[in-house]
Amino acid sequence: MDPLSDRTRLIAAATRRGEGRRPVNPPIERASTMLSDAVDDMRDGSLGPLYGIDGTASQTALRQAIADLEGAEHCWLAPSGLAAVTLPLLALTRPGEEVLTTDAVYGPSRRFLTRYLAARGVTARFHAPDATAEEVAALISERTRVVLIEAPGSLTMEMIDVPALAAAARARGVLTVMDNTWAAGLAFKPLAHGVDVSLQALTKYVGGHSDLMLGAVCASDPAVVKAIAEAHEDIGLCVSPDDAWLALRGLRTLPIRYAEQAWSMRQVADWMAARPEVSRVLHPALPGDPGHALWKRDFTGAASLFGVVMQGGDGKAAHAFLDALRLFGLGYSWGGFESLITYETPQMAFRVNPPELEGPLLRLHVGLEDPTELIADLETGLAAWRAALA
Numbered sequence: 001m002d003p004l005s006d007r008t009r010l011i012a013a014a015t016r017r018g019e020g021r022r023p024v025n026p027p028i029e030r031a032s033t034m035l036s037d038a039v040d041d042m043r044d045g046s047l048g049p050l051y052g053i054d055g056t057a058s059q060t061a062l063r064q065a066i067a068d069l070e071g072a073e074h075c076w077l078a079p080s081g082l083a084a085v086t087l088p089l090l091a092l093t094r095p096g097e098e099v100l101t102t103d104a105v106y107g108p109s110r111r112f113l114t115r116y117l118a119a120r121g122v123t124a125r126f127h128a129p130d131a132t133a134e135e136v137a138a139l140i141s142e143r144t145r146v147v148l149i150e151a152p153g154s155l156t157m158e159m160i161d162v163p164a165l166a167a168a169a170r171a172r173g174v175l176t177v178m179d180n181t182w183a184a185g186l187a188f189k190p191l192a193h194g195v196d197v198s199l200q201a202l203t204k205y206v207g208g209h210s211d212l213m214l215g216a217v218c219a220s221d222p223a224v225v226k227a228i229a230e231a232h233e234d235i236g237l238c239v240s241p242d243d244a245w246l247a248l249r250g251l252r253t254l255p256i257r258y259a260e261q262a263w264s265m266r267q268v269a270d271w272m273a274a275r276p277e278v279s280r281v282l283h284p285a286l287p288g289d290p291g292h293a294l295w296k297r298d299f300t301g302a303a304s305l306f307g308v309v310m311q312g313g314d315g316k317a318a319h320a321f322l323d324a325l326r327l328f329g330l331g332y333s334w335g336g337f338e339s340l341i342t343y344e345t346p347q348m349a350f351r352v353n354p355p356e357l358e359g360p361l362l363r364l365h366v367g368l369e370d371p372t373e374l375i376a377d378l379e380t381g382l383a384a385w386r387a388a389l390a
């Protein structure tokens with residue numbers, strides 16, 4: 001039989017034969033101490049985890065499922081998406097070395113690089129979000145140890161040629177780590193495109209219900225696996241069996257939610273793009289987007305997260321727009337069942353080179369509501385925007 005699709009595989013992992021009478025879903029085992037029958041057994045890892053921190057049934061099942069989804073030999077869980085960013089960076093860098101990343105990197109990842117890692121002798125350099133893979137490769141220096149890739153970029157959604165950048169980095173002996181949260185491990189497979197480490201915030205689409213914080217890190221190369229496994233163990237990272245169980249529950253419906261939300265996103269994004277109050281919609285799945293050709297070549301799906309640059313106006317009008325909405329929630333994070341909107345212009349100030357935008361920058365996440373009703377809500381918001389500017 002041909003390899004199964006992600007959609008089928010994520011479910012088939014639960015219905016596997018040959019494991020005896022059991023519930024469909026693994027039990028939530030809450031444990032620190034694991035008991036053995038004999039002293040001889042107390043160091044035998046083949047009999048199961050030796051201690052709660054090694055991971056019980058739900059954590060093990062989730063690690064296997066995410067590794068399978070990302071096409072990786074190994075997966076480690078972290079207590080948040082941010083911890084999934086920091087783990088490989090801590091594991092793979094040494095004082096005197098450098099991390100090269102996009103100026104559109106996720107904000108807390110930037111903070112970790114410029115505050116925590118910099119204080120320990122690992123510096124960061126930021127390239128233009130719209131740089132080509134060749135331009136980024138040309139910035140690699142003697143000190144560069146890791147290129148941290150995020151595509152599309154946070155908030156402004158720039159794409160990069162990931163296979164070309166991964167190949168160029170590898171040729172220089174530099175590792176690549178990709179934040180794959182936007183693709184949820186589903187729409188893009190970093191390891192299959194030559195990237196060394198793929199990580200994602202399971203908090204977002206995998207969890208899918210805005211009720212947990214979790215991250216995953218995946219890798220296959222033996223030296224990289226050894227470094228990350230040791231760092232994970234040394235730091236003492238551990239996640240709750242309940243949260244792992246919730247993430248597994250989310251995983252079974254991930255492909256359906258992702259595809260449905262992408263369809264709704266397209267209705268909402270196309271409608272927004274046609275509005276006179278809007279200058280540009282930032283999403284690589286839209287045909288006019290600068291990243292569209294790369295997205296189309298390498299990605300098999302799209303997240304329902306996009307940026308909107310307003311045409312003129314100001315922060316006060318943006319606040320009026322968001323405050324007038326009734327269906328879009330005001331809140332951070334994304335990937336859940338609910339639509340959300342945020343005003344992101346203040347975030348641009350953290351960039352080395354803040355982009356010149358035609359007006360306020362908003363970020364929309366489209367959930368599972370009826371998109372025609374979401375559009376009606378945005379229409380109300382735009383009336384408030386216009387009234388604020390009158």
Ligand SMILES: *Cc1c(COP(=O)(O)O)cnc(C)c1O
Nearest residue numbers: 080081082106181201203213214
């Ligand atoms: C949200 C997010 C993270 C961090 O995830 P948390 O679980 O919220 O810590 C990392 N990277 C990207 C791209 C994100 O959107």
